[in-house]
Amino acid sequence: MTVVFTNDARERISIQPNPVPVPHVKPEIWQEEQADIADCAQLRFRHLYFDGVHIGYCHLDIHENIQVTTEETTPLPGFVFLQQGSCSVTSFEDRTTRHYTAGQHTVLKNPYATATTVFKKQHNMQLFLLSFLPERFQQLVQDIGPVTDELANSMFRYQPGPQAWHDSRPITPRMQFLISEISNNHYQGTWNKLYLQSQVLELLTLQCEQLEQTVAAPKRGFRLLPADIKKVELARDILLHDLQNPPSFTMLCKQVGLNEFKLKKGFKQVFHHTVFGYLKDHRLEIARSLLSAGELSVTEVAYETGYTTLQHFSNEFKKKFGVSPARIKQRI
Known part of the structure; x- marks a missing residue:
């Protein structure tokens, strides 16, 4: 063919x-x-x-x-x-x-x-x-x-x-x-x-x-218009643009032009996750990739992905992946 x-x-x-x-x-x-x-x-x-x-x-x-x-x-x-x-x-x-x-x-x-x-x-x-x-x-x-x-x-x-x-x-x-x-x-x-x-x-x-x-x-009674979906997708892009300094939820609503209810419900419908639950998952996936690459220390990875304390980062990482970030580094 x-x-x-x-x-x-x-x-x-x-x-x-x-x-x-x-x-x-x-x-x-x-x-x-x-x-x-x-x-x-x-x-x-x-x-x-x-x-x-x-x-x-x-x-x-x-x-x-x-x-x-x-x-x-x-x-x-x-x-x-x-x-x-x-x-x-x-x-x-x-x-x-x-x-x-x-x-x-x-x-x-x-x-x-x-x-x-x-x-x-x-x-x-x-x-x-x-x-x-x-x-x-x-x-x-x-x-x-x-x-x-x-x-x-x-x-x-x-x-x-x-x-x-x-x-x-x-x-x-x-x-x-x-x-x-x-x-x-x-x-x-x-x-x-x-x-x-x-x-x-x-x-x-x-x-x-x-x-x-x-x-x-x-069928569940909440439906987004095409223009609303684009705003929700824009909210996702803004959220992930700067992992170290993401906007507050209120600021995010203002930036994309949606009220809090519609952004909260719309984000869940489009991305199947809460707004900041999505951000946390993305941060941790990026962190795992950075740790696997082996070029940065655990502390540097925590900073790059927006965590203010190493303890908080380690706890969240282990909760999601079942292993500490330090163990990922040791495997390299």
């Missing part, structure tokens, strides 16, 4: 093979691919296939606006995490165009085959892709919940699903941590496979849990 690239004038500028995974690819081996798309873009793709699961990382440098089209193909249900950049996707199922921005993820029937994907000029666009053979996806998500069951059955039977499945959802700090762990793990052989399986299953569980909650959320 091929991928066709056109420019804003709808002129064909390149045809490339689709990097869609296939079951006979040797498992547990990372494959590296690069492609120059005329003078318009550079693509770097790293991927791995094992046990009906496909993991892919895509980095794109887009030098001018391009449009990508593919042929419709068999389902390969999966999730796309847009870590950096933006794009617009038109699906084969309902021909609806949806716009995605950094920090979001969504469900696609096949992340490697969309009717049209439009990329604007941008540098270092980053995508993480997690997809499954339909039978494997159905097996993994069976009985998680009614929304996920319906999604799996729809994909398995090649049927279109509700629009809500394709809506973007936020990449939580825990999801981002798992993506980083999958990308940077150093296990080999059987240990590599076991480790990847555990990380992929946790990531899939978080996605399905989020899907169940967000699709069902409008």
